[in-house]
Amino acid sequence: MMSDITSIPGDRPSAAPIKIFGFAAIFLALAILPFVWDNRFYISLITQIMIYGLLAMSLDVLLGYTGLLSFMHNAYLGIGAYMVGLFLIHVSPTSLWLACLVGVIFTGAVALPVGWVQVRTGGLAFALLTLAFGMMFHTIVWKWYSVTGGDDGLMGVPSPDIQLFRWTVGNTGDPTHIYLLTLVVVAICFVLTRRIIRSPFGAVLEAIRENEERAAFVGINVRRYKLYGWMLACILAGIAGALFILYKGYIGPTTMSAFAGAGVLMMVLLGGMGSLWGPLIGAGIFIYIQDYITTMTEHWEIYLGLVVILLVLFMPTGFVGMGSYLKRMRRN
Amino acid sequence: MEAFLCTDDLCRQFGGVTATDCVCIDIEESGLRSIIGPNGAGKTTFINIITGRIPASSGKVFFQGSDITNKPTHELVRMGICRTFQITSIFQNLTVFENVRIARQAHKGGSLKIFSTKRSLKNVSVDTWDILERLGLQDQAHQEAKNLAYGDQRVLEVAIAMAGSPQILFLDEPTAGMSPGETNHISRLIRGLAEEISIVLVEHDMDLVMSISDRITVLHYGSIIAEGLPEEIKTHQMVREAYLGKDA
Amino acid sequence: MTGIATAVDIALNSLVLGGVFLIVAIGLNIIYGLSRVMNLAHGSLFAIGAYTGYTLVASGLNFFVALLITPIIAGFVGLILERMIIAPMRKRSMIYTLILTYGLMFFLDGMIKQTWGNEPRFIELPIFMGETLSILGTHYPVFRLVTLAITAVVMIALMLFLNKTRLGIILRAASTIPEMVSCLGFNMNYVHIGAFVLGSALAGVAGIIAGPLTTIDPLMGHEMLISSFVVIVIGGLGSLRGAVYAAILIGVVQTLAEFFITDLAMVIVYMMMAVILAFRPLGLLGEGKFE
């Protein structure tokens, strides 16, 4: 009997060596990149990709693992970014870590009541509510001129030094330093999120995604776990927001618009739902393509829309995991 | 003596239609109670109310002396009230093992260990394995649930329900659409369970019901028209009328 | 100007605003109620209606003739979308149709911009509608009153259709028990098509009557989409009567907020929605009461 436990199916052993190796290789390659290739545009672009990759990954925790759709996940990036920015401007221009902590906690504090209302409604209403609440935050940020800078956005955010214990290791105003900081933070978030979604807690989220009613009938408090999943996603988005403000030194209400929200959703779709790598890659492809299309044509919305339509119709699982999903679809 | 599970004038209306009409029922701590009745008699609605799937319009449900009317589903499950569904309800894209494991985990706790592996919940895995062996699903443990044969999916659903260590288990037409062989397998299983816990069976297969039930309750237009031992029900005048019409 | 005159102004403004919300939201709700698809491109159909109306009137047609033709064209666009894009997705999960129609929204908005350009357009109205009418001391534009009348006519026609005609009754049945309707020998495909055509036609009507009220520009559909969401979420998804109450409620709240506190008008509307949903998660009238 006990011997069976070692080969329990459905519970993958902790990361295979090859995966750890692959992850380490990519991390190292990205870490030395700015030292061998001094192109500020691409370093800056990759920083942006990693930040949005983290945001897309957090959305995937909701969409791919819990089965909940959020149209405006960017709103929580925005809330985190504004809070970190405001803290740096008004409280302490040098306390980087404290500012980030406050920003992330504040994001969670805002997400909690919103999530509480949202999980009380059904699946579809949940999605529509994310849109409505997202618009609400967008409107608040946009109208609260005295605090948020309204339509002009939050400007004059200082660039604090990056301090580890007592050593100063860099400054967030330096493109290479913020790139490395982003890389480290995103990597840590990736590893932790991967751990979480493979934990007993992750199994509960997956059960809810698969069959909400059955989940309730095995004794799972579905609303509560949906709320936990939502909070996890929003806190990750808040972390992305903290990185965003440190990287750009600026945040405006358009970052929190419905258009921007659609972009995040597309990153997840492009990369593939239900895999943590997918959204990261999706963010890369999306930001690169967007950069390309908007340069080429002023009618980029047409192409953006067309890409979404074609993706959903013909490649609903994105790039990663396409094979396995195709197999499943054929069987269905 | 306090009843194990009982309902008190339980009613449910849909628009103008009364699907459950002032039902009072007492269910024992163990044994197999069958609920039968013609199509549309309100059997499924009745157990839906008890298990918290739909709210009651009026009336009460008591379990071990406490009022459980309209309590959230997950709380009822934690109290030991589990069920299966008429239309198979399992986690399609998870493996058979994972289907039962998650149910066991929900019962045993540990769902908030966000940084541990699933393997770290050792006794959950052990219990899961036991349940799978008992129901004869251990060979399919690796398969995704949706790839199982229909009959095995029905058995899996029973396994999921059992993982909650129920004190009372509601089975909604567990043999619907099964082959005679599969029906035989599951009926033996149910009979075995009934020795330990209380089972409420909604079933159309009269031969099965008559052969394995300890007691039978007959519903018609939402109310109880008869209750008793299988032999009594067989010969009950009103039951015959309900099934065959007044002229029979 | 007297207080009464201002009150009349506000009351009429809220009804006109609520009326437009209502027609768009009812269209969205009909599509959802009958085919379980939440069409996020609905706002774009509203914009298409407005632009079609503009083009027809600009090419010399009478406004009222355009009012009849526009819904036909919008309905036709709805038909094409349903057949080409939505129908193949019907079997997949709701999330996919949501994302798909989201993409469709961007695509249609882009197409509108490419076809009609960026600058605002205005629908020329018949002379008499450009006048103002004196009501209790206020001068109120005639066409706004006409808009109100059109809204009322559309709503009454819709009510009669759903309650009094055979087809309407079948549609209502289809919203609650689709299996039954298909058992009776009706092809559910036709119900889905019918829902899309009817819903899109309503969006088209709303577009042409909203044209003179506001501006016609490529982004007009976005705001309307969000507003109609708020309406149907507050009223209850798929609930037609709920939509009526919610539309009027939002029309009144938004107008009052714009009048008295200007700055935070939209925030107030969203807050109100959050409060209502905190206490009634399924909206005022609950989910799925298609009547």
Added chain:
Amino acid sequence: MRKVLKISLCVAIVFLLVIPQLAVAEDPVKIGVLVPLTGIVAQGGLEMKYGIEMAAAEKGTVLGRPIELLVEDTQVKPPIAVTKAEKLVYKDDCKALIGVFSSGVGLAISKNIDKLNVPFLSTHVMTTKFYSLHPLVFRSGQLANDQTAVGNVKGIIARPDLKDRNYYVIVHDYSWGHDAGERFIALAKENGIKIYNEDYDKAPIKTKDWSSYISKIKASGVDGIYMAFITNVIPVFAKQAADFGLQAQGIKLVSAAAPGPLELEAGGEACYGIFGASDWSWDVNNPISDKWELDFFEKYKTIPSDAAVHSYVGAMNLFNAIEKAGNTDAKAIADALRGISYDGPYGTVRISAKDNCMRNDAVLTETMAAPDNPFGAKVYMKVLETFKAEELGPPE
């Protein structure tokens, strides 16, 4: 394993796409053009692009090298605009940035100008924050809010039909609108013009249905409206006000921004009778202006607008400054820009050496039915008064 392979493949493809673009030709002088080509102000952005292209075509070369314009769409979104600016400077190696619409976008780029380290010349922002903002940030084109306010106040005092009215102030809710409203109110009070609401109304930019605001104006009993709206909204508001009979009741409209010609055409008769200070309209009569209008119309088949002419003059100032600097070094160009001037369609436009912002003459216009004209315009902005650069300030 296969997953890892797949991922590495994706990374490889991305890099393959990236690397070929790194080869940069050295020959032409590259100028980054940042204008909105999508969003609500896309038409204005397009006209700005035309103006800059026209200037580049006329100028042809600087420092003996061809001018190459690289146009990017800001989408009127500050973060996108900053990304595009980074792209133009870091990737495409542009030596200067020109264009922009919206103060928010302009300020966001300015915030990053230290990193970008190229001169940035805005031809289309009105915020007063641009005065002495940064040694590399300049404005040439479109009157700033303070200048517009002076023009409008002087205009109101000079015109008997505008004088002695009680003005209701309503603005778009963003920095430019607030700034414009506050400047006007302060100056108007100094000059004895009556203001009905000193805590002016701020309407969201997305407002489409103005009926609530119009009801409010009706209820207030004023006889003048001062509005600071994004230009494409001016005809919308004017039309809705006309629907409610405001203009017919003798209420006059004064605007802080000059509406674009296509917007006026769309608004038609409802736009008659809007007053406003601006630096140019095609009604301005001088040989340079007359020739420029015809050339522009010939080339782009659209009615010449002030957005186009600002950008044209701004671009000319920039090109001349590069010529004067003798090289494309950021600091050299910036030094050359300070104090430079250009004689264009609206007279001499000089960039002040003190605050990096331009000084030029301006006009007060009223929109009305256009006389016969080569552009086929039905509505135009008739020049009523002319102001000298010194009158508008700010003093140097």
